[in-house]
Each structure stands twice: as structure tokens, then as C-alpha cells.
Amino acid sequence: MAAPSRTERLARINQHAPEHGRTSHVESIAFGPSLKLERFKLENGLEILHLNDPSAPVIAYHTWFRVGSRHEKPGKTGLAHLFEHLMFNEIEGLPPGGFDRKMEAAGADNNASTWLDFTQYQEAFPKSQLGLVAGLEARRMSQLVLQKPQLDSEKEVVANERRFRVEDDVEGSIDELMWKTAFDVHPYHWPTIGWMSDIEGFTTEDCLDFYRTYYSPNNACLIVVGDVSEETLLKKISAAYGVIPASVLPIEDIQPEPRQVAERHVSVEKPTPTEKLSIGYKGPALGDADHMTTSLLVEVLFGGRASRVHKRLVRELSLASDVRASVGPHRDPSLIEIFVSAREGHTAEELLAVVDEELVRAQREPVAQEEIERATARAELGLVSGLETADGKASTIGFYETVLRRPAAAFERLAAMKYVEPGDLLRVARRYLQNSERTTIFVRPQKETAQ
Amino acid sequence: MTSPAAPRARATFDQPIVEVDAAVPLLHVSVAVKAGSLLDPVGKEGTARLLLRLMRRSGDGLSADHAEETIDRLGGHLGGDVNRSTSAFHGGAIARSTERFLDFIEATICRPRFGRAELSQLLDETRAELIERLDDDRSLARSFWVKKVFAGHAYARPTSGTLASITRIGLGDIEELYPKLFTRGAARFAFAGQITREQAQQAAARIADGLGRDVPVTADPADAQGPVGRQLVFVDKPDRTQTQIVIGGMGTLPSDEDHTALHVGNTIFGGTFTARLTQEVRAKRGWSYGAYSSIPFDRRRQTFSMWTFPQASDAAACIRLELELLDRWVERGVTARELAAAKKYLLRSHAFSVDTASKRAGLGLDEELYDLPVGHQSRYLARVQGVSLEQVNAAIGRRISSKNLVVTVLGTHKDIGSAVRESIADLASDEVVPFNQSE
Numbered sequence: 001m002a003a004p005s006r007t008e009r010l011a012r013i014n015q016h017a018p019e020h021g022r023t024s025h026v027e028s029i030a031f032g033p034s035l036k037l038e039r040f041k042l043e044n045g046l047e048i049l050h051l052n053d054p055s056a057p058v059i060a061y062h063t064w065f066r067v068g069s070r071h072e073k074p075g076k077t078g079l080a081h082l083f084e085h086l087m088f089n090e091i092e093g094l095p096p097g098g099f100d101r102k103m104e105a106a107g108a109d110n111n112a113s114t115w116l117d118f119t120q121y122q123e124a125f126p127k128s129q130l131g132l133v134a135g136l137e138a139r140r141m142s143q144l145v146l147q148k149p150q151l152d153s154e155k156e157v158v159a160n161e162r163r164f165r166v167e168d169d170v171e172g173s174i175d176e177l178m179w180k181t182a183f184d185v186h187p188y189h190w191p192t193i194g195w196m197s198d199i200e201g202f203t204t205e206d207c208l209d210f211y212r213t214y215y216s217p218n219n220a221c222l223i224v225v226g227d228v229s230e231e232t233l234l235k236k237i238s239a240a241y242g243v244i245p246a247s248v249l250p251i252e253d254i255q256p257e258p259r260q261v262a263e264r265h266v267s268v269e270k271p272t273p274t275e276k277l278s279i280g281y282k283g284p285a286l287g288d289a290d291h292m293t294t295s296l297l298v299e300v301l302f303g304g305r306a307s308r309v310h311k312r313l314v315r316e317l318s319l320a321s322d323v324r325a326s327v328g329p330h331r332d333p334s335l336i337e338i339f340v341s342a343r344e345g346h347t348a349e350e351l352l353a354v355v356d357e358e359l360v361r362a363q364r365e366p367v368a369q370e371e372i373e374r375a376t377a378r379a380e381l382g383l384v385s386g387l388e389t390a391d392g393k394a395s396t397i398g399f400y401e402t403v404l405r406r407p408a409a410a411f412e413r414l415a416a417m418k419y420v421e422p423g424d425l426l427r428v429a430r431r432y433l434q435n436s437e438r439t440t441i442f443v444r445p446q447k448e449t450a451q
Numbered sequence: 452m453t454s455p456a457a458p459r460a461r462a463t464f465d466q467p468i469v470e471v472d473a474a475v476p477l478l479h480v481s482v483a484v485k486a487g488s489l490l491d492p493v494g495k496e497g498t499a500r501l502l503l504r505l506m507r508r509s510g511d512g513l514s515a516d517h518a519e520e521t522i523d524r525l526g527g528h529l530g531g532d533v534n535r536s537t538s539a540f541h542g543g544a545i546a547r548s549t550e551r552f553l554d555f556i557e558a559t560i561c562r563p564r565f566g567r568a569e570l571s572q573l574l575d576e577t578r579a580e581l582i583e584r585l586d587d588d589r590s591l592a593r594s595f596w597v598k599k600v601f602a603g604h605a606y607a608r609p610t611s612g613t614l615a616s617i618t619r620i621g622l623g624d625i626e627e628l629y630p631k632l633f634t635r636g637a638a639r640f641a642f643a644g645q646i647t648r649e650q651a652q653q654a655a656a657r658i659a660d661g662l663g664r665d666v667p668v669t670a671d672p673a674d675a676q677g678p679v680g681r682q683l684v685f686v687d688k689p690d691r692t693q694t695q696i697v698i699g700g701m702g703t704l705p706s707d708e709d710h711t712a713l714h715v716g717n718t719i720f721g722g723t724f725t726a727r728l729t730q731e732v733r734a735k736r737g738w739s740y741g742a743y744s745s746i747p748f749d750r751r752r753q754t755f756s757m758w759t760f761p762q763a764s765d766a767a768a769c770i771r772l773e774l775e776l777l778d779r780w781v782e783r784g785v786t787a788r789e790l791a792a793a794k795k796y797l798l799r800s801h802a803f804s805v806d807t808a809s810k811r812a813g814l815g816l817d818e819e820l821y822d823l824p825v826g827h828q829s830r831y832l833a834r835v836q837g838v839s840l841e842q843v844n845a846a847i848g849r850r851i852s853s854k855n856l857v858v859t860v861l862g863t864h865k866d867i868g869s870a871v872r873e874s875i876a877d878l879a880s881d882e883v884v885p886f887n888q889s890e
Contacts, residue, residue, distance in 0.1 A: 164740055
């Protein structure tokens with residue numbers, strides 16, 4: 001007898017589905033040369049991306065919400081991140097700490113993160129535990145309990161996280177200052193962890209409003225990677241989430257950042273032994289075709305010890321100990337960030353002069369094809385290394401799905417890189433590396449900490 | 452539940468560890484030796500680490516720039532990793548570059564060309580990196596703690612060296628250490644990913660043939676005695692809003708019959724998010740974003756430590772609480788209910804220790820490098836399953852001391868120094884050291 005078709009399998013699942021749990025197949029998407037993603041949608045709007053990977057001994061189960069710090073308002077910054085912490089607290093019928101105890105008993109490895117454009121929760125676990133995890137995740141999507149004592153304690157934890165990552169961390173504090181200075185009106189102006197005064201001021205009502213607004217099935221996508229059949233998975237998901245109704249999501253109301261027309265500069269003193277230089281150019285959004293090209297340019301100039309700027313600043317001139325750069329992978333245009341740490345006795349001005357020389361060179365002379373090949377190979381290694389585990393695959397899928405709505409975009413970028421030519425890099429260097437659209441920060445050591 | 456890595460025979464250079472997995476087009480390679488920074492000449496700490504870094508950039512006489520470009524073009528990565536008892540090159544590459552990447556590793560390990568100019572360049576870079584580390588409060592606190600816990604023992608000598616020790620290292624030291632560290636007898640090989648067993652065996656044989664001396668040179672100190680009484684080291688750094696606190700003393704080693712029981716006991720005390728330490732410090736009081744305890748292992752007895760990072764004004768109370776929790780754990784042990792939950796977690800989550808070929812190969816390599824019995828890793832589940840409540844509590848009582856330990860606090864002394872001192876009952880000694888003290 002022939003195996004039942006997908007239509008027949010879905011009909012069987014839908015026969016017993018709860019009120020909002022009827023499931024439909026949306027599309028099949030190639031994920032690399034040999035794997036295929038299947039997209040499903042529940043009646044309540046919850047999307048599911050399933051990658052059946054028989055090689056995986058565990059299941060990765062990620063829940064990506066399309067809410068991040070970009071959805072916050074001034075005075076309430078850090079709420080998306082604080083809320084991520086609160087999601088590990090009390091659920092109806094499960095006391096504080098109960099969620100983690102059940103996850104640990106299942107042998108699950110779980111975590112969560114929040115950034116500018118998203119909040120994600122992730123578990124990886126032995127496949128026998130799928131029903132338990134789906135049930136718990138569905139419950140905390142709709143039955144979270146928020147009480148003042150837990151909120152107060154978690155606010156203190158987040159304040160301590162901020163001290164760890166920002167107040168007492170030189171690079172963290174410079175990074176925060178960079179985005180604050182480079183953006184005036186767009187929400188990328190404030191840090192995902194939030195300003196300290198905002199963290200201290202949150203009330204349970206703020207948190208409940210946020211929960212009711214953004215934590216709904218039609219604002220989320222589940223990514224499930226592992227050795228689990230479509231039917232088994234969808235039955236469990238429909239049963240667990242199908243009881244949750246969709247909610248009305250607010251229309252995103254974001255002011256685009258006006259074009260920067262003059263260079264911005266800040267000089268600060270920090271308790272650090274050497275001078276530092278941070279530069280931020282306004283760069284393309286992740287969905288812009290220029291993003292991949294600009295990323296390759298940044299690899300050629302700053303990626304690894306064989307890059308142009310590393311070779312000059314660290315080896316030839318012995319001016320710097322560390323050189324790094326990246327292109328912000330965000331939904332809206334953000335920053336091409338460059339960070340350089342000076343060696344003792346050298347200044348941020350010296351570093352900037354050399355970086356400027358190299359950037360001007362990149363605007364005037366085409367890079368060699370071999371440099372592009374080197375940068376492409378590094379990017380390919382980064383992508384492939386991230387796909388070794390079920391969890392790595394789910395992270396890659398979830399990120400591109402949430403920011404771009406293209407879950408296999410990592411492979412699209414890699415394929416497109418193979419056609420990049422030196423002229424493409426010249427163009428993006430001229431387009432984005434404009435001094436009038438950059439912010440520079442010079443960091444000077446405080447007297448007590450200078451080496 | 453995932454099956455653990457299958458038991459294997461003792462690996463040698465002609466029997467490398469190989470975990471084939473073609474699901475992802477990647478190759479992983481580790482070439483390790485059973486000798487590490489303990490072979491650094493006294494006063495020249497950091498020599499082994501410099502040696503590996505110099506090897507990485509000089510195989511077959513390539514220039515450093517050329518070596519870096521080669522690794523990148525192959526879609527590869529390669530790092531040298533030096534610990535007290537082991538040294539290793541760990542690398543990987545896109546599978547299409549397998550043969551060329553293996554050639555590169557062979558040249559790196561068998562045919563380095565040490566030159567005065569490149570060593571001088573590397574020493575400058577290393578000095579700059581050591582200075583940059585002064586920004587990393589967490590690692591600073593830990594390094595001062597390690598130095599005090601192992602005071603007078605070879606384990607107190609820093610693997611990465613110090614600003615003073617690296618200035619004493621010359622080309623002769625590097626040339627002298629290379630043949631001692633990289634010997635045929637000490638070398639162990641692990642391959643994983645898209646590689647055949649034959650390719651792996653040939654690569655291991657080629658590298659082994661390129662190394663001299665069959666008898667490994669090892670340094671094998673006796674176990675450290677550890678601290679006596681409660682000792683405080685305050686690492687003074689200006690303008691800290693937060694502290695980095697490390698508390699602990701001696702722990703265990705893999706050949707210790709208490710090792711597995713202590714591993715389970717530590718899981719209950721501070722190894723997970725629901726562990727006692729995390730619940731009391733973070734969940735109930737919100738004092739620290741992280742609160743964990745750990746028992747690392749090496750060939751000789753290693754440590755037990757707790758790590759927290761509370762706001763400066765909470766530091767004294769946090770230390771008092773941690774010491775109370777430690778006292779209670781040592782004196783009263785754990786409960787049957789806690790043990791059952793920890794076992795369930797460890798048995799089920801072990802799947803993540805063996806879910807990729809490279810992790811399985813890494814476990815096999817650890818078995819080799821730390822002289823664990825053959826099959827030690829594959830019997831992990833059975834060992835954890837077999838641990839009884841009595842064994843856990845006896846192990847904690849025998850191996851962990853709440854009386855003999857070092858408390859290291861990195862913070863601003865003028866703000867909280869006296870409160871911290873008063874928070875530690877029965878303090879035997881205390882000292883304040885500047886955060887940028889090199890030796």
C-alpha cells in the first residue's frame with residue numbers, strides 16, 4: 001500500500017485539531033544542496049519550519065518571536081530583553097523554577113537571546129522529549145504568570161548583566177556609545193539591554209502589556225530540526241499550540257534614521273591600559289543586496305590575520321594589538337563597525353590615519369581576485385561550521401527567517417558571493433565608506449590604568 | 452537517548468582516532484602531545500605557547516603572512532592550544548581542501564623554521580595581548596585565584612606567561628623545547644568529519660614519521676597540597692561597579708575514585724540553572740547574572756571553584772552566602788531527590804557531548820591525553836547511573852574543603868575592601884594586589 005500523501009496526513013491531523021490548530025502546508029524550500037525545509041502554518045498564524053535531519057541524534061526546537069529592542073519606546077528600553085528573562089519564571093500550574101527543572105529532567109540544553117530585531121528561545125533535547133518541550137513552550141507563550149517579587153529579582157539580575165556587559169566592560173561601553181551617537185531617531189539608538197534607569201523602572205503592568213502585545217502565535221515561528229517525522233511533529237504542535245488564539249499585532253511604527261551628513265566624534269576616558277579606536281559607518285540592511293558585498297569587502301580589509309588592515313597595523317607597523325570589523329546583520333540599515341586596540345604608547349589618531357589610508361585605497365584600487373577568494377572561503381567555513389549540529393541549523397534558519405523571511409538566505413548569500421567581482425567591492429567602498437556618514441570614538445586610558 | 456561513543460582500543464600514531472561523518476563537508480583534525488607548559492623553563496613561562504604560535508606561522512619556511520593566507524584560502528582554521536599537561540593543534544577545513552590542509556598541518560608540526568625576526572614580532576604581539584588582558588576582569592580574577600590556590604606548585608605557573616617572563620625567552624629556548632614537546636611517543640591524532648579511515652591513518656603516519664624521539668619527555672609533578680585556612684586575595688582595580696569573585700580550593704582528578712561522584716555532586720551544587728548556587732544567588736536574590744561552580748580535570752589534582760559577579764555593594768553579602776552554601780554542602784551533602792534529578796539531567800543531556808563527530812573524537816583524544824582507562828568515556832553513562840547517595844556525599848566530604856580555600860575578589864578596594872574582609876569568617880590571611888601586577 002502506498003504511503004499516505006501529505007494532504008492525507010494533514011487531514012488526519014486536522015480531524016483532531018483544537019479550535020485554532022488546523023494546519024496547512026505552505027511551501028518547500030531548499031536548504032543547501034541536499035536538505036529541504038517544509039513550512040507549515042496553524043490557523044492561529046503560528047508558522048513552523050521543519051527540517052527532517054535523520055543524521056541528528058537530538059532535536060533542536062527554537063521559538064523565534066518577531067520582537068526585539070526595535071519595538072521599544074524611549075523610557076521603556078530593555079523591555080524585550082527583560083521579558084526574555086521573565087519567560088523562565090512562573091507558568092500557570094508550574095511554580096517559579098519549574099520550567100527549568102522540567103527542561104533539565106528532560107536532558108534539554110536551553111537558552112534564549114534578544115537583539116535588535118528578534119527574541120528567540122531554544123532547546124535541544126533527546127527526541128523522546130518532544131511532546132514535553134512543545135507543551136511547555138506553548139504554555140509559556142500564553143500562560144506566563146508575572147508577579148512583583150519575581151520581577152524585582154529579575155530586574156536586579158538584568159542590572160547585574162548590564163554592569164557585566166557594559167558598565168565594567170570597556171568594549172561593551174564603547175559599543176553602546178557608538179550606536180547611541182550614530183543613531184538619532186531610529187530605535188537602534190538604544191542598547192538591547194536597555195538604559196539602567198529604564199531597567200530599574202519597569203512595572204508588572206509594563207511587562208504584561210508587552211506580553212499581551214507581542215507573545216502570540218501569529219508573531220512567532222517554530223524551527224524544528226532533527227530526526228522527527230512531519231506527522232509526529234505536527235500532531236504535537238497542533239495539540240499544544242492550537243488552543244491559543246491569534247492576537248491583533250500592532251503596526252510597526254518606526255522612524256527611519258535621517259541620512260547622516262557630517263562626521264560625528266566622541267572622545268572618552270576609560271579604565272583601560274591602552275587607547276582604542278571605534279569607527280561606525282552607516283551600512284546596508286541585511287536584506288539589501290549590498291550587504292553581502294560589503295561583508296566581503298570588510299573580510300578583505302579586516303577579516304583575520306591575513307587581511308589588509310591587520311597585516312599593516314599589527315605586523316608591519318606594530319601599532320595595534322587587535323583589529324576587528326563587521327557589518328551589522330539587521331533588518332534596517334545599521335553600522336559597519338571597526339574596532340582597533342592600540343599598543344602601548346600609540347594613539348587612536350595614529351590608528352585612524354592608517355585605517356583611513358586603507359579605506360581610501362579600497363575606494364581607488366580594485367582588490368585582487370585572490371583576496372575575494374580568501375574572503376569567500378572564510379565566509380563559507382563560517383556557514384558550514386554553523387551547520388554541524390541540529391541547534392546550529394535551527395539558529396541559521398531562525399535568524400534569516402525572522403529578519404528577512406527567507407530561511408535559506410545563508411545559502412543564497414554564499415551562492416551570490418561566487419559572482420562578486422572587484423568592481424562590486426569598489427562600488428560599495430565608495431558608497432558606504434564616506435566620512436560624512438561615520439562616527440568615530442577615541443578611547444583614552446584613565447591615569448590610574450594606563451600601562 | 453543517544454548511544455555514547457563506542458569503546459576503542461588505545462590510540463597510537465598508527466591507530467588514530469577517526470570519527471567519519473559525511474553529513475557536513477567539513478574535516479576536523481587534532482594533533483596533540485602529552486606535554487604542555489609544565490615543560491616551560493622556570494622563569495620563562497609562556498615558552499610552549501610561543502612555540503606553537505611560531506610553528507603555526509613557519510611551516511616549511513613559509514612567511515607568517517603566507518601561512519595565514521594559505522589557511523584562509525583553504526577555508527580552514529588552525530589554532531595552537533597549550534595547557535599544563537597537553538599541547539595541541541586543533542583545526543578544520545572545508546572538505547574539498549582536505550589533502551592540502553593535511554599537508555599544511557604536516558609542515559606546521561614537522562618542519563617549522565624558527566627565525567629571530569619572527570620570534571621578535573611574536574613577542575611584541577604577545578606582550579600587547581597580555582596588556583589587553585588587563586581589560587578582562589573575569590580572567591584577571593581567575594588567574595590571581597589560580598596563582599594563590601597552587602602557590603608553590605608547578606600549576607601556579609601561567610601557561611600564557613607574564614610580561615616579565617616572556618622577555619626572557621629567546622630563540623634558543625624555542626629550539627630546545629620543540630624536540631622535547633613534539634615527540635613521536637607523545638603524539639596523538641584525532642580526525643573527524645568527511646575523511647576516510649585510510650586518509651586519516653596516512654596523515655597520522657606522515658606526521659609521526661616527521662617527528663623525532665619515541666620516548667616522550669614529560670613533567671609529572673606531585674599533586675598540589677592546596678591552600679591552608681581561608682585566604683583572601685583582593686585584586687584592586689579602580690572604578691568597578693561590579694566585582695568578580697572566585698572562591699574555592701582543591702578538587703579532584705580523573706583517576707580519583709571520587710571523581711564521578713564529585714561530578715554529580717557539583718552538578719547539584721552549581722552545575723546547572725536549577726542548582727543550589729544559582730537558585731540562591733541569582734533566582735532568589737538577583738545578586739549575580741551568573742553563579743556557577745566547576746571541577747575541571749587534569750593529570751594532577753585540579754580545583755573546585757565557585758564564580759559569581761555581583762554588584763560591588765552586594766559583594767560582601769554574596770561571599771557570606773556562598774561560604775554558607777559551601778559549608779552546608781560539605782557538611783550535609785545532597786539529598787536523594789536532588790541526586791535523582793541530577794542523574795536524569797546528566798544521563799539525558801550526555802547526548803550533546805556526542806552529537807557531532809568532532810565531539811566524539813575530542814572525547815577519545817581526552818582519554819589518550821589524560822591517561823584515562825580505555826573505554827572511560829564510553830562508560831560515562833554507566834558510571835553516573837551507578838553513583839549512590841552515599842558515594843556522592845562521601846566524595847564531597849573527602850575532596851572539598853570549606854575551611855581551606857582562597858577567596859579572590861576583583862573590585863575597588865577603597866569602596867568595599869573592609870566589608871569583604873569582614874564577610875569571611877576565620878580568615879587566615881589577606882592581601883591586596885594591584886590588578887596590573889605582572890608577577
